[in-house]
Amino acid sequence: MNNHLSTQGLGFGTVVGIGTDIIECDRIGGMLQKHGDEFLQRVFTPREIAYCGDRKMSQLHYAGRWAAKEAILKVLGTGWAKGIxxxxxEIVNLASGAPSVVLANRALEIATGLGIREVQVSISHCKEYATAFAIGLR
Structure with a gap:
């Protein structure tokens, strides 16, 4: 009986980077109250704003996307430097509801330079916290 999983030949990429982040949802709620649309448009894309804005307790979804963006920049090894x-x-949702990553502009250039072909992300949140984990694959 085979009691292990082999990834050989299954097309799994080489891990280039990993990142994680956690944020208090109330922190994002405070930013929304204090800065409103200015904050939303600086941090989130129109698709992210539409998705989160349509959700009950939208600050949890905004916080999840914030954490995901932070985790992804850790994958790239840049933080918010280098013109990003x-x-x-951008975090969009697949038809299944799973989050998917879309990189553009400088973030895409850096990922391409690192040989990253795919970034996967997982987001979780509860009333108090949102957390995300991201992995970049070559």
Whole structure:
């Protein structure tokens, strides 16, 4: 009986980088109250704003996307330096509901330079916290 999983030949990529982040949902709620649309448009894309804005307790979803963006920049090894804008990293949802990463502009250039072909992300949140884990694959 085979009691192990082999990834050989299954097309799994080489891990280039990993990242994780956690944020208090109330922190994002405070930013939304204090800065409103200015904050939303600086940090989130129109698709992210539409998705989160349509959700009950939208601050949890905004916080999840914030954490995902932070985790992805850790994958790239840049933080918010090297000319990357918040909206260069976008989190959209697949038909299944799973989050998917779309990179643009400087974030895409850096990922391409690192040989990253795919970035996967997982997001979780509860009333108090949102967390995300991201992995970049070559």
């Amino acid at each position: 804008q918040w909206t260069d990293v």
